[in-house]
Amino acid sequence: MWRVVPKRSFILSPSVVRLLSDAPIALQCEKGGGVGGEIGTDNIRNFGIVAHVDHGKSTLADRLLELTGTVRASPDNKQLLDRLPVERERGITVKAQTATMLYSNHMLNLIDTPGHVDFSYEVSRSLSACDGVILLVDARQGVKAQTVANYLLAADAGLTVIPAVNKIDLHNADVPETISQMCVGFGFEEDEIHKISAKLGTGVPDLLNTVISNIPPPAGRPDSPLRLLLFDSWYDKYRGVVCVVTVRDGKVSRGDLVTSIHSSKKYEVADLGLLRPQQVPQNSLSTGQVGYVILGMKDSREALIGDTICHTKCYSKVEPLPGLKPAKPMVFAGVYPMDQSEYTGLRASIERLILNDSSVSSQRDTSVALGQGWRLGFLGLLHMDVFIQRLEEEFNASVLLTTPSVPYQALMRDGSILQILNPSHFPDKNKVTEFREPIVKGTLIFPDQYLGKLLALCEERRGDQQQLVYLTSSRVMLKYILPLSEVVFDFFDQVKSISSGYASFDYEDAGYQKTKLVKLDILLNGQQVDALSCVVHADSAYSIGRSICSKLKDTIRRQLFEVAVQAAVGGRVIARESVKALRKDVTAKCYGGDITRKMKLLRQQREGKKRLKRIGNVELDRDAFLSVLKKDKK
Numbered sequence: 001m002w003r004v005v006p007k008r009s010f011i012l013s014p015s016v017v018r019l020l021s022d023a024p025i026a027l028q029c030e031k032g033g034g035v036g037g038e039i040g041t042d043n044i045r046n047f048g049i050v051a052h053v054d055h056g057k058s059t060l061a062d063r064l065l066e067l068t069g070t071v072r073a074s075p076d077n078k079q080l081l082d083r084l085p086v087e088r089e090r091g092i093t094v095k096a097q098t099a100t101m102l103y104s105n106h107m108l109n110l111i112d113t114p115g116h117v118d119f120s121y122e123v124s125r126s127l128s129a130c131d132g133v134i135l136l137v138d139a140r141q142g143v144k145a146q147t148v149a150n151y152l153l154a155a156d157a158g159l160t161v162i163p164a165v166n167k168i169d170l171h172n173a174d175v176p177e178t179i180s181q182m183c184v185g186f187g188f189e190e191d192e193i194h195k196i197s198a199k200l201g202t203g204v205p206d207l208l209n210t211v212i213s214n215i216p217p218p219a220g221r222p223d224s225p226l227r228l229l230l231f232d233s234w235y236d237k238y239r240g241v242v243c244v245v246t247v248r249d250g251k252v253s254r255g256d257l258v259t260s261i262h263s264s265k266k267y268e269v270a271d272l273g274l275l276r277p278q279q280v281p282q283n284s285l286s287t288g289q290v291g292y293v294i295l296g297m298k299d300s301r302e303a304l305i306g307d308t309i310c311h312t313k314c315y316s317k318v319e320p321l322p323g324l325k326p327a328k329p330m331v332f333a334g335v336y337p338m339d340q341s342e343y344t345g346l347r348a349s350i351e352r353l354i355l356n357d358s359s360v361s362s363q364r365d366t367s368v369a370l371g372q373g374w375r376l377g378f379l380g381l382l383h384m385d386v387f388i389q390r391l392e393e394e395f396n397a398s399v400l401l402t403t404p405s406v407p408y409q410a411l412m413r414d415g416s417i418l419q420i421l422n423p424s425h426f427p428d429k430n431k432v433t434e435f436r437e438p439i440v441k442g443t444l445i446f447p448d449q450y451l452g453k454l455l456a457l458c459e460e461r462r463g464d465q466q467q468l469v470y471l472t473s474s475r476v477m478l479k480y481i482l483p484l485s486e487v488v489f490d491f492f493d494q495v496k497s498i499s500s501g502y503a504s505f506d507y508e509d510a511g512y513q514k515t516k517l518v519k520l521d522i523l524l525n526g527q528q529v530d531a532l533s534c535v536v537h538a539d540s541a542y543s544i545g546r547s548i549c550s551k552l553k554d555t556i557r558r559q560l561f562e563v564a565v566q567a568a569v570g571g572r573v574i575a576r577e578s579v580k581a582l583r584k585d586v587t588a589k590c591y592g593g594d595i596t597r598k599m600k601l602l603r604q605q606r607e608g609k610k611r612l613k614r615i616g617n618v619e620l621d622r623d624a625f626l627s628v629l630k631k632d633k634k
């Protein structure tokens with residue numbers, strides 16, 4: 001869960017600050033709704049916006065907030081629902097946000113969803129609270145892999161899908177081609193596809209009217225016992241866990257005694273209300289409404305996503321709602337303090353950040369080379385990058401990250417299954433019947449001129465072709481089963497560089513398959529560096545070993561003695577490089593007695609050393625740990 005509540009207030013734009021003071025008034029003005037009043041279930045619409053990354057979801061959300069008077073129109077209104085600094089900086093949405101809007105006597109609950117493949121778990125979670133979605137496609141880029149993935153998620157969940165082509169204001173927009181792709185790909189009729197510019201607001205009122213007329217109201221029963229679906233949560237330093245819920249049946253009021261069906265724990269509703277997008281307290285939330293509840297939970301692990309919450313007095317009578325699938329970490333990496341004296345501080349920072357992101361898994365870990373640290377599990381590499389960036393920016397932590405790895409499995413001779421989340425847990429191969437690796441079902445969509453090269457890439461990455469179809473006369477959709485380890489590190493970069501950015505890629509979990517694995521060890525001057533070890537496919541051990549040695553040769557700074565870099569499998573050296581000795585005197589070029597210049601150079605050298613980690617007698621740049629598994633660019 002990607003929110004740090006205290007931080008939020010510092011990055012609110014002026015328009016949102018205005019909104020804070022406006023919100024309750026706007027609610028009170030609405031006849032029969034909002035504060036003190038009740039909006040009937042028939043007049044509620046719960047919907048989301050789904051699209052490929054950068055196709056304009058957050059911008060459309062801003063226009064909807066303005067159009068409905070939830071915020072005042074202003075040029076400052078940019079990605080109002082993207083509140084994390086990292087979201088604004090990188091221009092991506094990480095964390096789905098909810099906003100309640102009142103418009104034309106309706107209560108519209110908008111759930112903004114992230115677009116990057118790493119966060120598709122957030123998309124399915126958001127969709128569980130929706131009855132319909134707007135499917136947005138950029139008119140310059142057309143249908144992309146995540147458009148297909150998101151469409152399928154929505155259609156599988158039985159949601160009403162309202163198609164819209166966005167960015168029609170751009171001079172290079174190809175509206176007819178995009179519409180034709182949507183008709184062929186998803187079976188829409190041409191006249192049901194909205195043509196909008198989220199930036200300028202063109203076509204947005206019409207789209208909103210279609211949301212009201214086409215998306216059905218929530219199907220819950222107001223007279224039945226309470227059932228709340230908990231679909232999101234975040235941790236607030238002052239108020240504890242804030243749960244985001246949708247009221248499936250019945251009504252919940254402040255002071256009610258409720259029970260979590262999952263844990264049987266009892267709570268009293270301390271506060272509840274709407275998210276507009278700021279918290280606006282209410283006395284109750286009724287069937288179909290989406291909002292927050294505060295139950296006095298102290299730990300966000302108590303707020304289980306997909307849990308059903310009911311009135312304590314009805315606990316034995318209420319059927320739980322179908323739960324959501326838990327997030328599954330796909331990438332594991334060791335995280336260590338640059339200096340062991342920072343261990344305690346780093347532990348507190350990681351714990352704080354995990355309180356807000358229950359999709360990160362964590363285990364204590366120890367490395368001979370790096371000391372005490374943690375093995376953290378992430379949804380993907382971007383998720384990992386975002387987590388580390390937040391750790392460094394928000395908590396001022398300085399961390400060392402080891403080579404990421406995917407969760408392998410070993411079927412042991414005694415019938416048990418060993419999860420290999422860490423290369424140091426790699427078992428003795430004599431005790432193993434079979435190794436297994438996680439696989440994914442990947443979808444690529446691209447102009448057909450790149451077909452040959454993309455097929456070659458998928459084959460080289462041990463892919464198994466499942467489907468090849470032409471979406472239009474020049475656009476291809478390719479489906480492959482691929483090992484996760486071949487996809488997770490740089491596959492996406494390669495796809496982009498081969499296709500000059502025109503191909504899009506999306507993947508979903510497809511279970512495990514049998515494979516051949518070995519542990520590749522790296523030695524520096526004969527000493528094994530456990531933090532550099534990795535588990536690799538047996539057939540690629542030689543080429544990966546050679547590539548790691550040559551990358552380390554380039555990364556390791558030349559030192560006062562020669563450094564031997566070796567790769568070994570099962571104690572047998574399979575590759576070797578050496579880094580020549582050098583005496584580095586940074587002040588050598590400083591002739592004469594310019595002491596200030598000398599001091600400056602020495603200071604810069606000291607700064608540089610903060611990024612270095614001493615392993616035995618060799619100093620390694622902290623990025624060396626990450627660079628080793630990146631494959632060479634094609």
Ligand SMILES: Nc1nc2c(ncn2[C@@H]2O[C@H](COP(=O)(O)OP(=O)(O)OP(=O)(O)O)[C@@H](O)[C@H]2O)c(=O)[nH]1
Nearest residue numbers: 053054055056057058059092093115167197198199
């Ligand atoms: N010209 C033009 N630009 C647009 C339009 N809609 C969005 N943009 C721009 O497209 C870029 C991406 O828009 P966002 O709203 O951040 O896209 P998003 O889909 O929310 O992105 P993620 O949250 O990362 O998935 C921004 O620079 C927007 O200003 C539009 O209708 N016209």
